[in-house]
Amino acid sequence: MSSQSQGTWAPILGVWRGFFGMIWFGRLPWGETGRQFVRIVREGTGAILAGSIVQGVFVLWLAGFYSNVFGGKVWVGSVTVLAVMRELGVLMTGVLFAGRLGTAFTVEIGSMQLSEQVAALRLMGIDPVRHLGFPRVFASLVAVPLFTALSFGVAIFSSWFFMALFWDLSWPIFFQNAFAFVNPALVSNTLLRALLIGLTVSLNAVALGFFPGTGAEDLGRAATRSIVVNLFSVLLIDLGVGILTSVANQRAVS
Amino acid sequence: MISIRGLRVVFGSRVILDGVDLDIEDGLTTVILGRSGIGKSVLLKAVLGLVPLEDGSIMIDGKEILSMPPRERNAARTSIGMLLQNGGLFDSMTIYENIAFPLRHHRLAEGARLDAIVREQASLVDLTEALDLFPSSLSGGMKRRAALARCLVQNPSYMFYDEPTTGLDPATSALVEELIRKVAVERKLTTVVVSHDLDLIRFLGDRIALLESGVIAACQDRTQALSPGSPIWENFITAREKIHSGQQL
Numbered sequence: 001m002s003s004q005s006q007g008t009w010a011p012i013l014g015v016w017r018g019f020f021g022m023i024w025f026g027r028l029p030w031g032e033t034g035r036q037f038v039r040i041v042r043e044g045t046g047a048i049l050a051g052s053i054v055q056g057v058f059v060l061w062l063a064g065f066y067s068n069v070f071g072g073k074v075w076v077g078s079v080t081v082l083a084v085m086r087e088l089g090v091l092m093t094g095v096l097f098a099g100r101l102g103t104a105f106t107v108e109i110g111s112m113q114l115s116e117q118v119a120a121l122r123l124m125g126i127d128p129v130r131h132l133g134f135p136r137v138f139a140s141l142v143a144v145p146l147f148t149a150l151s152f153g154v155a156i157f158s159s160w161f162f163m164a165l166f167w168d169l170s171w172p173i174f175f176q177n178a179f180a181f182v183n184p185a186l187v188s189n190t191l192l193r194a195l196l197i198g199l200t201v202s203l204n205a206v207a208l209g210f211f212p213g214t215g216a217e218d219l220g221r222a223a224t225r226s227i228v229v230n231l232f233s234v235l236l237i238d239l240g241v242g243i244l245t246s247v248a249n250q251r252a253v254s
Numbered sequence: 255m256i257s258i259r260g261l262r263v264v265f266g267s268r269v270i271l272d273g274v275d276l277d278i279e280d281g282l283t284t285v286i287l288g289r290s291g292i293g294k295s296v297l298l299k300a301v302l303g304l305v306p307l308e309d310g311s312i313m314i315d316g317k318e319i320l321s322m323p324p325r326e327r328n329a330a331r332t333s334i335g336m337l338l339q340n341g342g343l344f345d346s347m348t349i350y351e352n353i354a355f356p357l358r359h360h361r362l363a364e365g366a367r368l369d370a371i372v373r374e375q376a377s378l379v380d381l382t383e384a385l386d387l388f389p390s391s392l393s394g395g396m397k398r399r400a401a402l403a404r405c406l407v408q409n410p411s412y413m414f415y416d417e418p419t420t421g422l423d424p425a426t427s428a429l430v431e432e433l434i435r436k437v438a439v440e441r442k443l444t445t446v447v448v449s450h451d452l453d454l455i456r457f458l459g460d461r462i463a464l465l466e467s468g469v470i471a472a473c474q475d476r477t478q479a480l481s482p483g484s485p486i487w488e489n490f491i492t493a494r495e496k497i498h499s500g501q502q503l
Contacts, residue, residue, distance in 0.1 A: 112344075115340055115342070115345070116338045116339070116340045116341070116342035117342050117343070117344055117345070119299075119304050119338055119342055120338060120342030120343075120344075120401075120404075122302075122303070122304060123302060123304075123331075123332075123334075123335070123336050123338075123342075123405075124332070124355070124356045124359065124360075124408065125328050125329065125331070125332040125360070126356075126359055131359075
């Protein structure tokens with residue numbers, strides 16, 4: 001694989017094709033996948049926790065402040081949970097994952113390409129995409145749904161905590177109706193979005209890492225391209241799955 | 255023996271190799287000479303499949319490898335070890351882990367046997383004391399020796415060296431040259447060295463090939479190549495004197 005820059009889409013399409021080919025033909029690199037999973041959890045948890053606390057405060061500000069002004073504190077919990085589980089939790093997790101780990105994948109593999117470490121793998125008869133790329137993708141597929149679940153918990157808890165702190169809302173009142181609108185369809189929809197985001201962000205990031213151009217400036221460009229492509233991907237997946245689910249729900253009702 | 259015929263490599267609109275013909279004979283050390291940027295490293299990488307080929311044929315031990323299925327082709331290519339210009343050591347691993355990596359990955363050895371092989375290779379390149387260090391804390395010469403040890407654990411029949419002494423001081427260069435010779439003799443390796451270091455050429459080269467304008471312009475035994483009047487002598491070895499005295503090459 002030459003490290004010449006090949007634009008944005010050619011490497012991405014090539015790695016997506018290879019990924020599904022490998023699933024089809026088996027022989028998944030489990031050991032390296034486990035190592036990457038541990039690393040992703042170690043490096044990503046801090047950012048997800050911090051982002052989720054901010055997210056909780058953000059939702060609290062929208063839901064708590066107005067319900068406190070206009071009455072209806074009893075519904076603050078359900079509005080918070082719905083906002084976090086339906087939209088913000090997975091979106092925030094996707095954005096943080098793309099920024100914190102997607103870019104790291106691109107730069108890491110890109111600098112290995114430039115310093116001939118990828119060439120060294122090929123000389124040992126090892127497929128670098130299989131060895132470096134796919135373990136990161138499989139680990140992300142597991143990690144992003146887990147990060148999303150963590151984000152839900154932390155955002156909802158932080159929301160209640162600040163609500164209790166500023167507007168004196170007790171635990172039982174907050175959680176009285178909190179999960180009233182949570183149903184299996186909402187959970188499976190969120191899980192689908194988390195899986196799609198994990199797959200897309202990691203595959204794109206890995207693909208762009210294998211074509212970093214020829215020097216530090218090109219590698220910088222590949223990193224920028226990675227974050228831009230992945231942020232758009234996260235937004236499009238969130239929007240696309242949201243629209244498809246709404247259409248399906250409307251058809252089911254009518 | 256490796257026979258290269260009509261090898262052509264193009265990067266974009268730039269023709270790097272334009273029909274290279276070269277025979278790499280068993281048991282000998284072939285040095286490929288040429289000016290910087292002429293495509294010497296690309297030639298080695300093309301043989302190893304690290305850069306895409308436009309055209310040509312490569313026979314390794316009588317088998318045309320380009321017509322083989324990818325898996326067989328990769329297996330044929332693992333009979334060739336290559337010391338890359340930067341070494342290509344994995345910077346997240348210690349030198350021990352780097353040397354052990356191909357054995358572990360291909361499950362060729364484990365436990366005490368793996369440890370013995372790693373220590374034997376490290377001792378061959380005189381790096382026993384550096385096994386627990388990371389590549390970032392090694393000098394250029396040590397990195398190349400570590401990378402050589404990692405190549406040798408796969409027991410190659412051919413060893414390619416890409417500018418093995420570039421950027422090294424004369425003493426370290428001499429140590430690397432000695433090591434290349436020692437490895438070639440002890441392991442009975444067929445060796446190819448890409449270089450423009452005249453001392454290395456004189457010390458190691460059994461056969462010397464000159465790469466010019468994308469083709470092998472001459473390939474001769476050392477005695478012939480280093481004789482005044484030979485194409486290699488006229489076009490490369492005395493080039494510095496000619497340029498300094500204002501002559502055209």
